[in-house]
Amino acid sequence: MTTHPAARTMRATPEGLLWEPSERWVRGTAGDVTVVDSRHPLLVWEPRLPVPQYAFPRAEVRTDLLRPAQDPPTGRHTGSTVFYDLETGGGVRPNAARTFPAEDLAGHLAFEWFRRTGTGLDHWYEEDEEIFVHPRDPHTRxxxxxxxxxxxxxxxxxxxxxxxxxxxxxxxxxxxxxxxxxxxxxxxxxxxxxxxxxxxxxxxxxxxxxxxxxxxxxxxxxxxxxxxxxxxxxxxxxxxxxxxxxxxxxxxxxxxxxxxxxxxxxxx
The missing domain is CATH 2.170.150.40 (Domain of unknown function (DUF427))
Known part of the structure; x- marks a missing residue:
């Protein structure tokens, strides 16, 4: 049987993360700066979180605005996560971005969602529609x-x-x-x-x-x-x-x- 090229495949990492590619165009802004503009995002589920989050290829993130975190948190996410502060004209946003401790997700960055943690980016869009709280789960109806x-x-x-x-x-x-x-x-x-x-x-x-x-x-x-x-x-x-x-x-x-x-x- 031929698999449709758009079919999603859920994959697991040894660290207990689940992930799959998404075909949605996702953007994230801080003030008037577009920090994320991605047409190749991944959806990632952590063991202790019931909702998904996005991971973006570094090439589709304004990494020039990221600095190693001055005061990274501990215990918030799975495994040994590296955090970054986001620095824009509007100031510094601590621990706004992070990596995932999984080889499958190397080269990708995730961002905190402001309405869940009080930090991160101001607005998120899937295609041209603003989304809130967290990414929509494609397995939720x-x-x-x-x-x-x-x-x-x-x-x-x-x-x-x-x-x-x-x-x-x-x-x-x-x-x-x-x-x-x-x-x-x-x-x-x-x-x-x-x-x-x-x-x-x-x-x-x-x-x-x-x-x-x-x-x-x-x-x-x-x-x-x-x-x-x-x-x-x-x-x-x-x-x-x-x-x-x-x-x-x-x-x-x-x-x-x-x-x-x-x-x-x-x-x-």
């Missing part, structure tokens, strides 16, 4: 599907939402999220907050609400995307609840509260 299921949400015995026209958001490795029409949610029982979060697959959740009723209910339990990314446009303006902290009933069946990577952060 996110689908927003309109439905006629009957969804009811309860908090401490109070029904706070009831609808028969949800949009179900299916995201690999996460529980189904139910995005509900605003008119079917008792927003009078909640208080708007100034919290916001970013997602590489959905965009910016720019509206959050907290429960007014007290009790052991985490803050910011409801969220909404005013301008989601085009791939999930069906959730625009709808409201979703953390399954981990509310009582969800779907078509008459009470769902168990899942344990997810978000569970630890849901604290009163």
């Amino acid at each position: 996110v689908d927003a599907v309109p439905s006629s299921r009957h969804v009811r949400v309860g908090i401490d015995g109070t029904v706070v939402a009831d609808t028969r026209s949800p949009v179900l958001l299916f995201e690999t490795s996460l529980p189904t999220r139910y995005y509900l029409p605003r008119q079917d949610v008792r927003l009078d029982l909640f208080e708007a907050t100034d919290h916001s979060t970013d997602c590489p697959y959905k965009g910016t959740a720019d509206r959050y609400w907290s429960w007014r009723g007290g009790g052991a209910v985490p803050p910011d339990i409801v969220w909404s995307y005013s301008e989601p990314l085009p791939a999930v446009a069906a959730i625009r303006g709808r409201l979703a609840f953390f399954n981990e902290a509310v009582d969800l009933t779907v078509d008459g069946e009470r769902l168990q509260r899942p344990v997810t990577p978000f569970s630890a952060g849901l604290r009163t």
